[in-house]
Amino acid sequence: MNARVIPIKPVGTAAAPPDGGRQRLRRWAQAGFFVLFVLAPVFNLLRYDLVAGHAWLLGFEWHAGLEDFSAGRIDALGAVGRVIGRVLLPILVAGGVLIWVSWKWGRLYCGWLCPHFSVVETINAYMRRATGKPSVWEPRALPPREPDGRPVRYDKRWWFITVPLAVGFAFVWAVVLLTYLLPPFQVYGHLLAGTPTRNEFIFITAGTIVLSAEFLFARHLFCRYACAVGMFQSLAWMGNREAMVVGFERDRAADCASCYSACDHVCPMRLKPRNIKRTMFTCTQCAQCVSACETTQQDNPRGPLLQWVAGEAARHNEAAFAAPKPERKSQ
Incomplete structure (x- = not known):
């Protein structure tokens, strides 16, 4: 008689995330590049x-x-x-x-390395806890849960962390940008001694004010419409019909009924990942939508509905949106 062997999970081992650790790797890449951004000067x-x-x-x-x-x-x-x-x-x-x-x-630099985008995502998370929305311009609050089912409690007291965090990031950015123009040890030495020069004080103060406003109110708008680096990346990506894109299995759209549109809610750029590529012009390829779909559909034997596709699969993904033209009746 063959005995059934039941695998036993070792104590203390954590289950692998449904996305295979993609988002953890991305966070490490962002953190490393942010450190490089600060220390390069x-x-x-x-x-x-x-x-x-x-x-x-x-x-x-x-x-x-x-x-x-x-x-x-x-x-x-x-x-x-x-x-x-x-x-x-x-x-x-x-x-x-x-x-x-x-x-x-696509915009891999934006989603995986850009120090500004890492700030965008960080402030998104804290602002969501304070208001239920990742941006002050969001029309409605997001569902109070993560894709894996963990609850998210909204509390206005998080503003006491969100605002100082945005101002702190703005101050760091202003100081670091100044070190790209002046000797870094001079700038840091003056700040530690509390004796910045007049021009250093003006630059840091003005930079902190402008960046604080941008981080609090216009960080998504900057990434969409004002960042030249992001704009050129998007134009290049849109010019290649076989470029890597988030593909959606539309013939399985009924499976989305078991989800609460988690892919839409996690997008830091506030896009609709299941839409056509040309409406995803500012997609940063952060793949948070893909990871969210993998999480919500982890018990689905057919797998997730969103995944990265390229080449002919990318062409097919876009072609699925093209509605057939009605035939002209012969007169």
């Missing part, structure tokens, strides 16, 4: 020093080479060549890599 990895009059790149001084032109050692044509080779060409190469990645996979 400190280690001269990337910044322009207004005091020294030259840039720094990967720890080395980066000059355009115009000092030789000023000293008469090269002519105007040589100066133009140096500007093209040392300034324009590196910018074009970096921009080309970003556009190529976006053309194939």
